[in-house]
Amino acid sequence: MTATEPKTHSEGVYASLRAELLGGTFLPGSKLRLAGIGTRYGVSLSVVREAMTRLAGEGLVRALPQRGFCVTPLSVDDLLDLTRARVLIETSVLRESIGQGGLEWESAVIAAHHTLQGTTYTTDEGHLGGAWSAAHQAFHRALLTGAKSPRLESIATELRDCSLLYQHWSIGIARDLDRDVAAEHRNIAELAVARDAEGAVKALTEHIERTTAALLAYAEAQTDPGRAVGISA
Amino acid sequence: MTATEPKTHSEGVYASLRAELLGGTFLPGSKLRLAGIGTRYGVSLSVVREAMTRLAGEGLVRALPQRGFCVTPLSVDDLLDLTRARVLIETSVLRESIGQGGLEWESAVIAAHHTLQGTTYTTDEGHLGGAWSAAHQAFHRALLTGAKSPRLESIATELRDCSLLYQHWSIGIARDLDRDVAAEHRNIAELAVARDAEGAVKALTEHIERTTAALLAYAEAQTDPGRAVGISA
DNA sequence: TAGCAAGAAAATATCGATTTTATTTAACTT
DNA sequence: AAGTTAAATAAAATCGATATTTTCTTGCTA
Numbered sequence: 001m002t003a004t005e006p007k008t009h010s011e012g013v014y015a016s017l018r019a020e021l022l023g024g025t026f027l028p029g030s031k032l033r034l035a036g037i038g039t040r041y042g043v044s045l046s047v048v049r050e051a052m053t054r055l056a057g058e059g060l061v062r063a064l065p066q067r068g069f070c071v072t073p074l075s076v077d078d079l080l081d082l083t084r085a086r087v088l089i090e091t092s093v094l095r096e097s098i099g100q101g102g103l104e105w106e107s108a109v110i111a112a113h114h115t116l117q118g119t120t121y122t123t124d125e126g127h128l129g130g131a132w133s134a135a136h137q138a139f140h141r142a143l144l145t146g147a148k149s150p151r152l153e154s155i156a157t158e159l160r161d162c163s164l165l166y167q168h169w170s171i172g173i174a175r176d177l178d179r180d181v182a183a184e185h186r187n188i189a190e191l192a193v194a195r196d197a198e199g200a201v202k203a204l205t206e207h208i209e210r211t212t213a214a215l216l217a218y219a220e221a222q223t224d225p226g227r228a229v230g231i232s233a
Numbered sequence: 234m235t236a237t238e239p240k241t242h243s244e245g246v247y248a249s250l251r252a253e254l255l256g257g258t259f260l261p262g263s264k265l266r267l268a269g270i271g272t273r274y275g276v277s278l279s280v281v282r283e284a285m286t287r288l289a290g291e292g293l294v295r296a297l298p299q300r301g302f303c304v305t306p307l308s309v310d311d312l313l314d315l316t317r318a319r320v321l322i323e324t325s326v327l328r329e330s331i332g333q334g335g336l337e338w339e340s341a342v343i344a345a346h347h348t349l350q351g352t353t354y355t356t357d358e359g360h361l362g363g364a365w366s367a368a369h370q371a372f373h374r375a376l377l378t379g380a381k382s383p384r385l386e387s388i389a390t391e392l393r394d395c396s397l398l399y400q401h402w403s404i405g406i407a408r409d410l411d412r413d414v415a416a417e418h419r420n421i422a423e424l425a426v427a428r429d430a431e432g433a434v435k436a437l438t439e440h441i442e443r444t445t446a447a448l449l450a451y452a453e454a455q456t457d458p459g460r461a462v463g464i465s466a
Numbered sequence: 467t468a469g470c471a472a473g474a475a476a477a478t479a480t481c482g483a484t485t486t487t488a489t490t491t492a493a494c495t496t
Numbered sequence: 497a498a499g500t501t502a503a504a505t506a507a508a509a510t511c512g513a514t515a516t517t518t519t520c521t522t523g524c525t526a
Contacts, residue, residue: 481515488507492501
């Protein structure tokens, strides 16, 4: 394991909580009681609060003044906005990445793709595997590293993390796309390394939008019980 | 005044501290002692810490594990990256804004521009006026509201706020650009409202890059004492 | 005098308790 | 029985104090 020892207690709780959130442990919109989390991690309220504040800044959690924190509630509107933002930013950065990336960038992309390919998609319980999620994020991140823009990279990553919150509530349909997704990734990687900017951008756009479309279809299938899976109309 | 009463103590300190930071009160890179700020605002360390954590999330402050917080240090590299990110995002959003904005958007742009025009650029002491800064940010924000994308708007605003940190350390040269800046704003507003997307994008790009160029020239003029104004090579 | 080490001082990170605010429950009115 | 108010409970926000860690100071050594 490459788990760097957290310098501070708060940092550790932040990281763990973040992993839980991105792992789909909590129901979207559900309340996060500070005391409970504090005792669970064996720390004081202060450190939970600090971790929460940080997560709120990233948009994974929402702060409700005088009412604590809750997991960011999902909505169709936000999913559409999020998708739009992701497409706009990730494609722009990918274009620059392809234009400026060197050999080390190509290698990173190929390596990340290889790792992704070799990682199982779901766990036994049918949930998104943590390892796959990590590899997936790493792959998309690698695509953008050629642009050498820390700011843009981190913005893109943050948005991608947010959209991960949505993906844990649709694993049913996601399974149907299993084969497609792998092909899409291979396609994107190949086009990027071949320096076909427009092709890669198109493939990435479709990749992102296809996921959203699947999520929307799933949300719609839940005619009324949108609440049940945490997606409010 | 439209100053909404802060729901929570922490919120109030956060807002005040934020205003101070964007107002150029502190030297970039300087240490922010929690105890001092706490007593100054008459609150406990906890609330200062929470405010700081939030500001760190926005990039206005930097958290140094076990060593507290400092104002985000400035660097030429970061300024270049920041500019690049701003140009990329702001122009993309502006394009969409011009494409989708309705009459209410046009009105908002015109109103914001009018306010900006009527606001004094600097204070007596030669510092950037708080009122002008606010009007300036509001104008640039108004330009993007037509896109109707909360996420993209807030990302753009956050980046613009970060770049504001740089602008307080170059007011000397900024004065030379006084007339130009006003003309640039008028130009951008007119092109946007006239739905000349490409023209507006070009004008906005130049506007942003011109400011950066001025800052870089200023930084370079400070041959050695980059440290003195908080800009490290 | 420069460099290092030990001790003192200061500052941060964390805790446990208090105060304040929201939420639930229960009693009461119409 | 529905709605409303009031007490009781639970939770969050804040505080003041303690434990750690860093930073500064001072005295020593080469």
